[in-house]
Every structure is written in C-alpha cells, then in structure tokens.
Amino acid sequence: MSTVSVRYIVDDVDEANEFYVRHLGFRLEMHPDPAFAMLSRGDLRLVLVSPVGPDHPGGGSRPMPDGTPQQPGGWNRFMLQVPDVDASAENLLREGVKLRSEVISGVGTKQVMIEDPSGNPIELFEPIRPEARLQDS
C-alpha cells in the first residue's frame, strides 16, 4: 500500500484534472467534490484541491487558523521520469503546456520544469548517467 501522496493547490480542479490526465498520463481515481480530486500515475498519488472556506468538510485546502489562504505556485514539485526529456518538452510545448525552464542538464539528469494551469511546477527528468549515482540536483 502506498502511504504517500502529493497535494497540489489548484484554482480549478476540473481544469487541473484535464491537464494531468491529458498531458501527463494520470488516471482520475475519484472526484467526489468540486474542490477535490485524486489522481494516480504509477506509484504517485496526486491530490488536487482548490481553496475552500473554513467550514468546508474537506480539510486539505481550508485557510489556516490565522486566515491565510492556501495558494497554487511555489517551487516544490513532484517529478516524473521520462525516457526522452527533449521529446517530452517538445510535445508538451506543442500541446500548449507552459514550460517554466528550458531543458537543462544537471549531473545525473536532464530536466525540464513545466506548469499546470494554476502555475504549479512539475519536473520531468531523464536519467543521463545511470552508471553514476545521481549527484546533482
């Protein structure tokens, strides 16, 4: 059983579902509430939530006790391994997906950062030195 998942805050759960299913091969597991959906791709479970009010039964996207709302964005992200990151980046660009970075080469991987419709980052990476241990970043 997987005991880990990733939660992303999105502006619009339907729009995000469509993005992750269409462009990144996720499967929609459940979407029981307009502000909540659970998707999966391999070992990764992705929970998408949109900000809700303090009295909403779902707790994952309520404001903090001091009223601070939760928002999309930032830099922390999940990563997806792809066989050919250049090809993936090209395809996604053609499909209209926003790239936050060019394809860049680290020590152990080539990677590109893309954004979902709410501006959340996703990193696609291709191992380029399998015989070396991943040394960078």
Added chain:
Amino acid sequence: MTTDPLDALHLPLVPIEPRPEFADALLRRIEARPGPLDRQAATIRYFVADLDASVEFYCRLLDFEEELRPSPVFAMLYRGDLRLLLSVPGGPGAVHTLPDGTVPQPGGWNRMTLQVADLASTADSLRRHRVVFRHDVQAGVGVRTLLVEDPSGNPVELIEPTAGYHERSNR
C-alpha cells in the same frame, strides 16, 4: 567455451506456463530493484536553505533514510516508496536558477502527504522538537491532518486515515 554444469544431468526441459500473477510479481520486484535512478518511486523535490538541518529534520523526526548526500547542495532521502530530493537553490552549479536569474525558493503550499499510524503522538513529538505548525490536528473527510513546516518553511502534511478510508489496495 563455457558449459552449463547442469547440462551433465540431462534434465528434460519442461515448458512452464507462467501464471500471470507470478509474472506480475516478478516484474514488480525487478522494477523495484534499488538504485538511485532506477528505483521506481514517487519523487519529490523540495528546495531548502540549510541541507544539514533539513536532512536531520526529515530523518530524525519523519522516518526518512538518507540515501545520498554527494554535495553540500543536494541530498536524496527515502521514506518507503517516496523519494525526496532536497536541493539548495542558487548554490554551486545552480542548475535550478532560471535563465532570467530567478532563484527557486522554499515554501508555498504544495506538499507531500505522509501517512502516520498515530497522528496525535506524532504531533506531540513534533511539538516537543519545536517544529512550526501551520495548523494543528484537524478533521477532514476520512482523515485527520496536520500541517507542519520543515526548517526552511516547506509544508509537510501528516495524515492519519480514519476507518481505512485512505487505504489503497495493492495493484
């Protein structure tokens, strides 16, 4: 020329019909073969300000294990089937700095969600270690949740399922 020592026994070759479940299990095992790049694990990258403090936080308080720390700006940790990469932004190499000079920052709201067996005792332990709470234990649908921060201000969500709601069947 190499010979197989078993040839001398003249064992008959018996065709075996592999059961699909056996093949699936074998495939899963092969795919789960450890190795920093091959291991199939959900992977997350967090940006941190202080690598040592972060590794200490995740390993001591949240049951991660350190897999690699090859440089002062990068570490790879595991917790079950989660692989967590910690990167210090703007450092040597600075591969994550964007072409326009933008340097990644810790923080934000997107986060890993870690399941724990006893959220109340986890909360007590984290509180004793003066971990910053964004919110205390609260009830959601099917889970109780707690949102804390790592030493760089990155959110980490801890959940305890209620009544098996979040159990995920083995594929």
